[in-house]
Amino acid sequence: MKTIDLALLGFGNVGKAFARLLAAKKQELLEDFGFLPRITAIATKKHGVCIDPDGLDDQALIHLLDNGKPLDLAVLDRTGFKGDTYEFIRQAPAHVLVETTPVNPHSGLPALDYLHAGANQGLHLITANKGPVVYGFRELTALTKQHGRLFRFESAVMDGAPIFSLFRGPLAGTKILSFYGILNSCTNLLLDRMRSGETLEQAIAYGASIGITETDPSNDVDGWDAAIKVAALSNVLLGQNLTPMDVQPTGIRGITPDMIALAEAQGKRWKLVCQGGWKDDGYQVSVKPEMVGPESPLYTVDGTSSYVSFELDVLPGLGILETNPSPKTTAFGLLADLIDIVKSETT
Amino acid sequence: MKTIDLALLGFGNVGKAFARLLAAKKQELLEDFGFLPRITAIATKKHGVCIDPDGLDDQALIHLLDNGKPLDLAVLDRTGFKGDTYEFIRQAPAHVLVETTPVNPHSGLPALDYLHAGANQGLHLITANKGPVVYGFRELTALTKQHGRLFRFESAVMDGAPIFSLFRGPLAGTKILSFYGILNSCTNLLLDRMRSGETLEQAIAYGASIGITETDPSNDVDGWDAAIKVAALSNVLLGQNLTPMDVQPTGIRGITPDMIALAEAQGKRWKLVCQGGWKDDGYQVSVKPEMVGPESPLYTVDGTSSYVSFELDVLPGLGILETNPSPKTTAFGLLADLIDIVKSETT
Numbered sequence: 160m161k162t163i164d165l166a167l168l169g170f171g172n173v174g175k176a177f178a179r180l181l182a183a184k185k186q187e188l189l190e191d192f193g194f195l196p197r198i199t200a201i202a203t204k205k206h207g208v209c210i211d212p213d214g215l216d217d218q219a220l221i222h223l224l225d226n227g228k229p230l231d232l233a234v235l236d237r238t239g240f241k242g243d244t245y246e247f248i249r250q251a252p253a254h255v256l257v258e259t260t261p262v263n264p265h266s267g268l269p270a271l272d273y274l275h276a277g278a279n280q281g282l283h284l285i286t287a288n289k290g291p292v293v294y295g296f297r298e299l300t301a302l303t304k305q306h307g308r309l310f311r312f313e314s315a316v317m318d319g320a321p322i323f324s325l326f327r328g329p330l331a332g333t334k335i336l337s338f339y340g341i342l343n344s345c346t347n348l349l350l351d352r353m354r355s356g357e358t359l360e361q362a363i364a365y366g367a368s369i370g371i372t373e374t375d376p377s378n379d380v381d382g383w384d385a386a387i388k389v390a391a392l393s394n395v396l397l398g399q400n401l402t403p404m405d406v407q408p409t410g411i412r413g414i415t416p417d418m419i420a421l422a423e424a425q426g427k428r429w430k431l432v433c434q435g436g437w438k439d440d441g442y443q444v445s446v447k448p449e450m451v452g453p454e455s456p457l458y459t460v461d462g463t464s465s466y467v468s469f470e471l472d473v474l475p476g477l478g479i480l481e482t483n484p485s486p487k488t489t490a491f492g493l494l495a496d497l498i499d500i501v502k503s504e505t506t
Numbered sequence: 507m508k509t510i511d512l513a514l515l516g517f518g519n520v521g522k523a524f525a526r527l528l529a530a531k532k533q534e535l536l537e538d539f540g541f542l543p544r545i546t547a548i549a550t551k552k553h554g555v556c557i558d559p560d561g562l563d564d565q566a567l568i569h570l571l572d573n574g575k576p577l578d579l580a581v582l583d584r585t586g587f588k589g590d591t592y593e594f595i596r597q598a599p600a601h602v603l604v605e606t607t608p609v610n611p612h613s614g615l616p617a618l619d620y621l622h623a624g625a626n627q628g629l630h631l632i633t634a635n636k637g638p639v640v641y642g643f644r645e646l647t648a649l650t651k652q653h654g655r656l657f658r659f660e661s662a663v664m665d666g667a668p669i670f671s672l673f674r675g676p677l678a679g680t681k682i683l684s685f686y687g688i689l690n691s692c693t694n695l696l697l698d699r700m701r702s703g704e705t706l707e708q709a710i711a712y713g714a715s716i717g718i719t720e721t722d723p724s725n726d727v728d729g730w731d732a733a734i735k736v737a738a739l740s741n742v743l744l745g746q747n748l749t750p751m752d753v754q755p756t757g758i759r760g761i762t763p764d765m766i767a768l769a770e771a772q773g774k775r776w777k778l779v780c781q782g783g784w785k786d787d788g789y790q791v792s793v794k795p796e797m798v799g800p801e802s803p804l805y806t807v808d809g810t811s812s813y814v815s816f817e818l819d820v821l822p823g824l825g826i827l828e829t830n831p832s833p834k835t836t837a838f839g840l841l842a843d844l845i846d847i848v849k850s851e852t853t
Binding site: 180313325461499 | 815
């Protein structure tokens with residue numbers, strides 16, 4: 160039996176779901192993979208920091224989460240830690256840094272710097288953030304490798320659906336020629352609502368009411384979130400070196416109720432379609448609204464579902480559909496990364 | 507550099523596509539995985555047997571395939587081999603047995619016996635056949651394990667799309683609760699043709715003309731092929747021990763043009779839907795035609811495409827779509843198995 164100590168940076172919905180998932184899967188992980196995950200440190204911006212080199216008490220942590228009161232992590236702290244995030248990364252008694260902090264999608268900061276610090280500290284890195292993947296994939300991969308560690312980020316695109324791990328493992332013997340899909344579930348939901356008669360503004364308001372859209376929805380609505388994911392897939396899987404700016408996304412602001420009605424009349428639906436791949440004139444990417452008919456797999460991708468299809472040298476079309484994502488789904492992506500890291504240490 | 511010697515049992519469309527794929531990917535396999543695959547023996551029922559302990563000449567083999575004349579493998583033989591298939595398995599100078607012979611779907615024979623013999627000979631086993639997976643998964647897994655070898659069969663369900671490897675690798679930390687999908691691409695094509703106005707008989711005749719349906723199409727049309735795949739997924743991924751008979755499939759013979767028209771009028775489509783999973787009253791499986799609407803991912807699965815969606819403890823819905831399969835796609839499944847085997851030997 161091996162104990163794997165984790166430091167969690169960020170403890171929002173995803174971080175909390177991860178802590179719950181670890182507690183729920185403890186016995187399974189021990190039996191199937193021979194390790195016991197142990198959270199030894201958590202740092203947040205608003206709810207304090209806690210460190211316990213012997214591992215935070217699972218039950219106490221879950222109790223704190225279930226409590227309903229504003230979270231105060233300091234009650235679990237056994238070290239009296241004072242310091243900033245970088246100091247936390249230096250002092251955290253951990254083997255793996257799990258990063259789920261809010262991130263600036265146009266720079267990957269501050270997550271990128273945190274992960275950089277973690278790598279220099281000799282930690283394995285797991286992030287659920289797209290930003291550090293787009294802006295730091297090569298550097299963080301190289302830096303962790305220098306220390307014999309791994310940089311993993313399965314949750315960065317399509318939550319816990321296996322994308323990056325699929326091409327590291329089962330599809331390692333393939334070459335990707337291109338991909339297309341629906342990578343931003345927020346706009347997909349908004350377009351669905353508009354199909355039911357709402358305006359974009361009404362749809363955004365609905366999205367905000369169920370916690371899907373943010374106060375400033377432009378990151379989703381103007382196609383930036385999709386563009387970041389297109390850049391992430393391009394950089395990691397197709398050897399590119401793109402920023403979201405290179406993708407020059409067109410969002411869904413221009414889609415009017417009339418356009419929705421026109422599509423319906425033709426038996427089609429508007430979707431925010433992401434694409435990347437090799438064309439005659441080199442590597443091309445795009446994010447823009449398109450009308451798709453029932454001959455396209457995108458037609459049935461509704462609500463908060465997302466979809467990506469790959470064209471490979473040996474498989475003309477391989478599509479991955481993820482339906483009904485939740486923080487638990489994203490948390491599984493983090494766990495899949497953790498299992499991959501533990502496996503790498505035992506082989 | 508490591509040379510991996512392969513004995514091919516069966517050399518139909520899939521076997522030939524595999525030989526071509528190996529020749530095309532030789533350099534890539536060497537660079538990416540450090541091994542050189544080498545076909546040292548091929549046995550067929552109608553086109554002879556050839557063995558060359560130094561590896562059959564790639565170019566000579568491809569030339570033979572490209573020739574257009576009836577295949578005569580004996581011209582490549584350097585050993586004057588005489589004997590039956592079991593003698594071939596005993597004598598083949600190989601490390602891996604790649605089995606793609608025609609198989610009886612209701613018994614898995616003779617492929618099952620061939621693989622059994624190969625395992626006893628200390629060979630790794632790769633098959634593209636569903637039969638041996640359904641009827642021999644546990645036994646062949648245990649038998650190969652005794653010899654420190656692996657039994658692999660990615661191509662048995664949905665050709666080269668990663669299914670079994672996905673749950674051995676990226677999704678190893680999950681539990682499958684249920685699955686559903688379209689696993690028989692032949693009936694899916696037939697239903698498509700009927701939607702365009704053909705009768706079942708006309709559709710079958712068309713299928714035969716493009717080599718999709720067999721002279722006796724009942725294996726597909728009556729749902730047996732789908733039932734075998736449901737049993738294979740159930741046995742390998744969900745710990746069951748089913749035969750196709752246990753699935754009691756209902757095929758598409760009962761689907762009339764009137765029923766097709768009625769579905770169209772409701773905006774729906776008939777699909778041969780496969781299901782398996784845990785229900786309140788235990789483990790349940792079914793294969794039967796169902797009408798599905800545009801709210802279902804199955805609605806857009808057309809032609810010879812196939813699809814499977816898994817409900818996991820940590821992912822509410824993960825779907826895999828394979829479009830435009832070909833013998834090359836199936837051949838990739840065999841190659842993915844081979845890469846997996848080589849990796850297992852180097853870690």
